[in-house]
Amino acid sequence: MEPFMVAKNINKTFVLHNQGAASLAVLQQQNLAIYAGECVVLNGSSGSGKSSLLRTLYGNYQVDQGELLIRQPAHQQSDQTESTWLDMATASPRQIIKLRQQTIGWVSQFLRVIPRLSALDIVMQPQLENGIPREQAKEKAQHLLHTLNVPEHLWQLAPATFSGGEQQRVNIARGFAVDYPLLLLDEPTASLDQHNAEQVIMLINQAKARGAAIVGIFHDTWVRDQVADRLHHMSSGTDLAVSQNQTEFQSISDRVG
Numbered sequence: 022m023e024p025f026m027v028a029k030n031i032n033k034t035f036v037l038h039n040q041g042a043a044s045l046a047v048l049q050q051q052n053l054a055i056y057a058g059e060c061v062v063l064n065g066s067s068g069s070g071k072s073s074l075l076r077t078l079y080g081n082y083q084v085d086q087g088e089l090l091i092r093q094p095a096h097q098q099s100d101q102t103e104s105t106w107l108d109m110a111t112a113s114p115r116q117i118i119k120l121r122q123q124t125i126g127w128v129s130q131f132l133r134v135i136p137r138l139s140a141l142d143i144v145m146q147p148q149l150e151n152g153i154p155r156e157q158a159k160e161k162a163q164h165l166l167h168t169l170n171v172p173e174h175l176w177q178l179a180p181a182t183f184s185g186g187e188q189q190r191v192n193i194a195r196g197f198a199v200d201y202p203l204l205l206l207d208e209p210t211a212s213l214d215q216h217n218a219e220q221v222i223m224l225i226n227q228a229k230a231r232g233a234a235i236v237g238i239f240h241d242t243w244v245r246d247q248v249a250d251r252l253h254h255m256s257s258g259t260d261l262a263v264s265q266n267q268t269e270f271q272s273i274s275d276r277v278g
């Protein structure tokens with residue numbers, strides 16, 4: 022089976038231009054392969070670059086070196102009969118925006134509040150952008166808000182005044198509303214109580230069961246132990262799947278469209 026995403030020899034150094042051009046080599050020779058139906062958890066000490074790697078996989082940071090290959094299923098491309106590979110390291114902003122709409126979901130612990138938009142609308146929005154009919158989108162949004170224990174009397178209100186945990190749960194509902202093939206989770210359970218964290222674990226396991234590839238950061242070890250299929254150790258930067266399959270990954274690199 023081919024991976025859904027392959028990061029090869031990723032390097033990223035931040036240069037702080039307003040601080041004497043100090044440079045911080047944050048990602049060095051990171052190799053990672055992510056397969057459909059599994060959850061890879063980024064593991065390493067504070068400051069080891071977990072968030073930076075996750076943001077890089079979302080296309081937030083331009084890498085200095087390396088490839089970030091993501092599989093483009095044939096059914097998403099009108100002129101292709103086989104899946105092709107797109108290198109996010111060299112992709113255009115337009116291609117990244119399309120990937121974020123259809124392929125890569127992002128769930129952080131903080132909701133970017135959109136003024137005047139109700140919680141229900143916030144959860145429906147990414148579905149509507151993907152052409153899902155309004156009634157179907159509403160039903161799924163309601164189901165997710167219910168699953169995540171967001172009280173029904175809040176659904177029609179804008180989340181600006183919600184508690185931190187309520188905002189976080191609206192954000193998680195939004196992230197899981199579309200069946201993205203790849204989900205990036207940045208500490209989604211960070212400030213949730215145990216019951217709500219268990220609901221998130223259930224959503225993650227359901228996403229894996231439908232074939233989603235997941236990369237996440239989880240500081241709670243009990244959450245990590247329930248969702249992780251593999252750990253990616255930031256210090257070594259090497260994922261066993263990549264080191265064992267060098268030839269296969271070279272052939273994927275050769276097929277970048």
Ligand SMILES: Nc1ncnc2c1ncn2[C@@H]1O[C@H](COP(=O)(O)OP(=O)(O)OP(=O)(O)O)[C@@H](O)[C@H]1O
Pocket residue numbers: 035036037045047065066067068069070071072073074
């Ligand atoms: N945008 C940025 N500009 C400059 N330096 C950054 C930037 N983002 C992260 N860093 C630096 O990169 C290093 C890694 O940070 P990162 O947040 O990726 O680590 P982390 O492993 O997620 O840490 P934690 O577990 O504490 O959240 C830190 O030293 C941080 O200061």
